Amino acid sequence: MNESLAVEVANLTKYYGELLAVDHITFSVREGEIFGLLGPNGAGKTTTVRILAGVIKADGGSAHIMRHPARSLQAKQMTGVVPELTNAYPDLSARNNLMFMTELYGISASRGKKRADQLLKELDLYERKDQLVRTFSRGMKQRLILCMALVNDPQVLFLDEPTSGLDVRSTRLIRDMLREFNKNGRTVFLTTHDMEEANQLCDRVAIMNHGKIAVIDTPMKLRSAVSGLHSVEVSFDKHIGTEALSGLAGVNAVRKEGDRLRLYASEPSVVVASVVDYARSTGLRIIALNILTPSLEEAFVELTEKGEIHGN
């Protein structure tokens, strides 16, 4: 077993009745890495996180957290979990929820109280610490859940859609907290629908579809690897129709986006030269010209729609 791996998954499989929710997936996450699991609804992301968090049992394969089996007490002692839906006790105060967690992790009362107060301050909940969670907004609840997941100072933090549907302030606080947590060499494993979030936070991302891992790579490499999605964005001083540019050398397709035209190409440098030549020959002035790499969202759509499934 590799000493520097925080999460090791081999041939992991989970069925729900006839449905194969997780289909023999294999991957690993290094210690100190922020790893994102992306995929459409029903891809198997939540099931994977639940197996890794020790909530449900896999039907096949293995999952290890810090070299301990995922369902073992040792693994659970080293992990923190932020599930998909809020699950603090609504009839307990924020502090009592946290103190309950400290007791479940075997943390002494004095240390637990200190840790709880520190986290409540960091996530801007300290002023509301004695209020019942039922009075909290969604963003506050989610920040509290993050506090609960961090109360044991875990080595690995699992988050299932941590900022989904949250206000800007809560989203920013949670992302900042995750970066801070990761700075100390701790591992973050998150699932998200938010491509920008994955792009901003993750060292590597895995794209999951139909229970399988489609691809694993850095966000930048994933974006560059999607052939045909590179593009050149241009705007001229006069209106030009898409058909005028579609015949230029190297252009695969043209799309109008507001006052700009987006030219899709396999080799953007060829298209830039063609556009410049076209502008010179027609007397047009180029207002803006940018080469765009595909967004992670485009890479995601391309990979999941194409069904490029190759285990990694």
Add this chain to the structure above:
Amino acid sequence: MATSQVYLEQLRRSFAIAKKDIRVYYSKGPVVISGILFPASLFLAFCMGRHMSMSFLIPGLLAITLLFTATAVSPVVAPWETMMRTLERLVSCPVVVSTIIFGDMLASSIFGVAISIVPILVGLVAGVNMLHPFILALGIILSASCFSSLGLIFSSPPTSMPATIQMLSSIVKFSLVFISGIFIPLDELPAWGKGIASISPLTYFTDLARYCVQGNSQYPVFIDLVVILAFTVLFLVVAIKLHERNLPKRF
């Protein structure tokens, strides 16, 4: 970590779960009031107009109160927490299923024991003597654990609908009340009635309570205590096994 240390740690975490249960479920006014009023109303409905001595009535009232309070919340904790998604949080923490179940059982037992003081006080005010208070206390503690564990068996089906479980547990609880010698003394039951009564744990607590209040019982006190203990262990083991099997189906 040594095995004994692991067990001790898990026991501490069971206490934490019990404390949480008491705060979240049992310390609510309506739960406490219904814990007292419901068994009292049921008991009065059956006893009004019948000429029975207080020393006969109080053990019966005590038995009904203990059964209904110790099983008032324990059957719905798991479905409720499944619905609220707090169970997923508990399971992702370093606790085993038996730790969670034992914690739930502890909380429910403490609630049952606390509320059982009410019928005892009623008896004392009415002039009923407690002939064997220590044996009664032991019987109450054991039986509260026994009925709580029974409640946890009810909660094992992997549903997130507390009402479904309440219905199931009510059917069993009402059946137990009628077969356990509460309204009709055991020695007045026909042989088949005694046979049915012998499979109910409530029978043995009622018999023990009658011994402690009236001074006579159908079974020897030792047998009552041993049978209640045996039912407690059986119910607790069955509850843990069922929850271990059904827990993954809740998510």
